[in-house]
Amino acid sequence: MSESVSVDALIARRKPGYSLEAPFYTSQSVFDLDLKAIFGRHWIYVAVEPEIPEPGDCVTVDIGRASVIILRDDDLQVRAFYNVCRHRGARLTPEGASSVGNLVCPYHQWTYGLDGKLLFTEHMGAEFDHSCHGLKPVHVRSVGGLIFVCLAKEAPTDIDALAAAIEPYILPHDLRNCKIAHSTDLVELGNWKLTMENNRECYHCVGNHPELTVPLFEYGFGFAPDSLDDNRRVHAERYDQLLAESHARWESMGLPSREIDRLTDITGFRTQRLPIDGSGESQTKDTRVASRKTLGNLPDRSLGGLSFWTQPNSWHHFMSDHIVTFSVLPLTPDRTLVRTRWLVHKDAVEGVDYNLQALTEVWTATNQQDADLVAIAQAGATSPAYEPGPYSPHTEGLVEKFCAWYIDRLSAHRGLHRDLSAGVEVAA
Structure with a gap:
């Protein structure tokens, strides 16, 4: 059986309400398909505007085999380009943040403006047409200060609907007038889908996240009413x-x-x-704000936590005093980068307005705990005894929604029509 038929068969027999078959987490071929069909065609969250506050500020992000430069141009617009010189393909900037006047290739010094136009080359002759060799653009969109890119030739247009719906929720937190107080890169030893599935439920939270379950109510993420004793039922009703x-x-x-x-x-x-x-103030160990500088013009400290999830690779928490964002980027079938940023008001001073440990300790601990859980799930998926198991209808509904979305997007990419009522697929 060819690999193509095998992947299609995996898609076709995916059973709703159950975890995915092992090859979705372990196969190099499926991973390559994920990079092409998911991360190569959809809007991917990669950065925040405070990373590039001034003209010439840029941040370079690797998405699979693609490297993308996101920068602020001279007109203060956010732009994105493939990190590939049009001469012989060298990378222009290393991964991470930097600041440039122009983009200069370190190999042969071809020079590009912040608008991607080729400005200068040496030894190319008088007839060389610079206008035909600008950097290749990448679709980029800022949603309330959250930066998304899309590698597809034609990007999904429903990013407009997302922005229209979500910006009224997040704009009061004024992310664009924040700064990054702390950032971490954590490599989880598991497939990117296991990272996302783990994020989409809190079934595992009690017993695994002692820090996170101080500010978070477990009832906010679902529960089975018939499994609660009288005391917990009262607490659920109060919630x-x-x-x-x-x-x-x-x-x-x-x-x-x-x-x-x-x-x-x-x-x-x-x-x-x-x-x-x-x-009720913040996702901290004492549930009080970690920064005394309130974001934007928010009227109160006790505003709970605004959560925002996107398919396929991000989640975010907005509070009155700080914001935490998470970006998930696949590295290999069994390695995934989780990039976390903590943001505070741009005028907040460390040690005066906020304590860095208090700001970061809950999610630093939670990220490592989640990484440990993803690692044991990945190890289990490699076992010959593994088979898809049933999701809890009360606490894992968002996991099912993620997996259903993923399967549907693979189906669309491969020209399959999914009969959702029957849970099977046929060739289109």
Whole structure:
């Protein structure tokens, strides 16, 4: 059986409500397909505008085998280009942040403006047409200061719908007037889909995330009512009442808070503002703000946490005092980069307005705990005893939505028509 037929067969027999078959997590061929069909065709979250505040500031991100430069041009616009010199293909900038006047190839010094136009070459002759050799552009879109890129020739247009829906939620937090207080890169020893699946549920939180479950209510991520004892049932009912009261209070302040779930869109997303336990202020170990500089013109510290998830590779938490963003980038079938950024008000001073440890300790611990869980899930997927297991309908619904979205996007890429009612696929 050819590899192409094998992949199509895997897609066709995916059973809704169950985890994916092992090759989706272990196969190099499936991984290569993911880079092409998912990360090569969809909007991928890669950076925040505070990384490139001034003209000439740039950040370079690797997405699979592609390297992309995101920069601020002289007109303060955000642009993106493939990190490939048009001479002999050398990379112009290394991965990470830098600041440039122009983009100069380190190999033969071909020089490009911040608009991607080729400005200068030596020894190419009088008849050489510079206008035909500018940098190749990449689709780029800032949504409230979150920067997305798309490597496809034609990018999905529903990014407009995402922006229209989500910007009223996140703009009050004024991300563009923040700065990065801390950033980490963590390589998880698992497939990128296991990283995303782990993020999409909190079934595992109690017992695995002692720091995160201080500010977060476990009931905010689903539960089976018939599994609760009388005491926990009372707590769950109080949480539902708190959620309704909090949404009413926050929306009276002009802060949209209620759930939007469009995870099945091509550019899938979901958002909701959730209460925080304790003081209700921030995702910290004492549930109080880690920075005394409130973001934007927010009217209160006790604004819970606004969560924003996107398919296929990000999640974000917006609070009154800081923002945490997460970008997931596949490296190999069993290695995944999780890039986390903590942002505070641009005028906040470390040691005066905020304590870095208090700001970062919850998610630093949680990220490592999640990485450990992803590693044991990856190890299990390589076992001959592995077979897809059933999701909890109460606590793993968002995992199912992620996997269903993923399978549907592979199907669309490979020209298959998915019969969702039957859970099978046929050639289009």
